[in-house]
Every structure is written in C-alpha cells, then in structure tokens.
Amino acid sequence: MFEWTQNFADWIVYSVLKIEAETAVGSALNFFIYDTIKILILLFLIVFIMGIVNAYFPVDRLRDFLTNKKLYGLEYFFAALFGAITPFCSCSSVPLFIGFVRGGIPLGVTFAFLITSPLVNEIALAMFLGMFGVKATLIYAGSGILLGTVGGFVLGKMNLGHLLTEWVRNILENAQKVSEEFEQKKLSFFQRLPSITREAWQIVNGVLVYILIGIGIGAFMYGYVPENFFETYLGGGDWWTVPAAVVLAVPMYANAAAIVPVIEVFVIKGVPLGTAIAFMMATIGLSLPEATLLKKVMTWRLIAIFFGVVTVFIIFSGYIFNILL
C-alpha cells in the first residue's frame, strides 16, 4: 500500500538531492521522508474514522449505557473499550471521573475507562499501523483494553472509595442520579461530514510538530546509531529490561505522536518490540502531570495505588508481548 512513498523518498533523496544511499545522512533523510508521508496519511484516516464513531457515540451516551444497562461483569470491558475509542484531552479526566462516578458508575469501572483512555488513542494507533503493521497494532490495542479491564476490576475490588478526596465524597453524597437527556441535534451523516473532516484535520495539524520532532529524532538514530546498539549496551532482551523501561517511563510524559517514531528505531536497532511497547504505554498512560490533575479527586495514596497497579500490568503485558511477537 505504501510502496509509492518509499519510491518517492528514494527518488527525492537519491535522484534529486543526489545523496548516496549508504551514507548516514542519506538513510536518515530517506527514513524521515518515507515515515512522515506514510504516518500523516494513516493518521488522518484513523482520526477521521474515529470522528465518525464519536459523532454517533458521544461520551454522554456511553455513560448512560454503562449506567442503565445490566452488563453482568462486562461493564469493565465496555468501559475500557469506550476509553479506547473516545478521544479526550487529559484535562478532561477530572470532569469525566466525577461525571462517571456521580452517574452511579462504580469506581472500578470508571478506572477501567480512565486507564485505557490515554493508553489506546487514535494517534498511537495510526502510528503503530504505519510502523509495525496490523498484527502489532491489534495486539497493542487489544492489550490496552485488556489492561484497562483487568486493572479496573482489580482496583474496583480493593474498595478504594474512602481514598477519594473529601470534596468528591461530598459531591457523591449529595448526588441525585443525573441522567438528563443530552439534546443532540439530529444531523444526517452528510451534514456532519464537513465538521468531522475539519476536526480530523485540526487534530493532525495539532500533533504535526510532535510527529516531525519524533520522526526527526527517530531518523537521526536510524542513520547514526549503530545496529544492535541497544542490544549491546542496554541488555537487549534480558528479563530486567521490561520493568526498567516501564519504571523509567512512568514519570515521563511525551505525546504519543512523538514517542512512537522513537520506539520504532529502538526496535529496528534491537530492542524487543514488547519492551518498546511497554515503554510507550508507561510514557503516554501514566505521567506526573496526570497525577497532579487527579490530585483534585484522589488522595496521594489512591493515586499511588492506581499508578502502582497499572504499572504492574504494563510490565506484565510487556513480557506477554515479547513472547507473542
């Protein structure tokens, strides 16, 4: 599907710019052009498809589904699935958290949503598809949803309600079940198409600079870092590399758009894919800025438990990836 981009990159670098393919500059530049075009096309497509899905399933409707339907234990899975398909910026996490819990959704189910939402997002999906192919993308998305489901279930069983901040507990005590119908204007698919396209374009535009930085760093490493560098110096596939990579990545925050191109090069240069994915999940799924936001609704102890449980599961999934891939 993307052979033409490779041909285009070859043509630009080797024929127009007349840079030798064997040089570091040549291979770095070729990699940069090829990856950028491919990623941008995939990104636009996936964001566009997600936009259509979201026009029909706004988060209000998903919440009502979780509140009103009897799901016999499947609610954790659905919450995680919804977390994966709804895009929302991290600063929505507090209003969402309160909105869910106040609507009568159990804490564990809310956690399932909260875990998966940043972990599986459309930008990372598009970039995975472009860089690692369909199989790795499905495993990534599937394990992100599984991680949210299991993590939410485990956290739910721990009875953590008393560790919410007093402010939230007050809200919950005074809460009457809110399920007012959100007045959505009924628009046909074709009436919606222009605004969905425009939003997709805006999202791609908004992350463009991060993607270029990420691919730029990736291209540099691709051209200049020797083969098997990581294997030689960072232990390659040793058992301790997965937890080390995850623990290192938790406090860090990077946009998915910037981190995926970098881990692609990690993988090309000899880091096992599972370790790299675990590293990425810890970077985008858990971060200090997120912890600070959640401080409004959770005590430090609860944040620590939440982060701890998710970290452990990310490490597990890293090992599983390494076995499967």
Next chain:
Amino acid sequence: MKKIKVLGPGCKKCQTAYNNAMEAVRQVDVEADVIKIDDIEEMIKYNVLATPVLIIDEEEKVAGRVPQVKEIKELLIAQ
C-alpha cells in the same frame, strides 16, 4: 445581552474554544459577555463530562470539542 461561558481547565483546546468565542462575538453585532470558567468545582455544576464546553445563556451548545468561529456565530444569531 448574551452570556457565553467557555468551560475548560485550561488546556490548549479550551483556550482555542475561548478565543473562537471572543472572535465570534467580535464578528457578529451581538452584545455578549464571554466568560472562561477554569475552576473544576464550578464546572461540575454544569454536569460537564468532556471539555471544552460552550454554554450560551445557560444552555449547553457544544461539548467535548472545539467549536468553530462560524459555528458560534450561527448559534449567536439563531437565538
């Protein structure tokens, strides 16, 4: 006099929503107050789930995405 409220904790999207609202008011000949609400406790009173949210005269118009200038203008004129 219309009252426009933009709810959002202060991320980039919410800032854009606020700027768009200001621009829309400037472009149409409607008297309106634009207020940005970034206090979470205040926001919760409106049953907000996903930000940014655009409220015109206490009525929720757009939620969870950035409204365009053109769109806000239409909403202002329509009322």
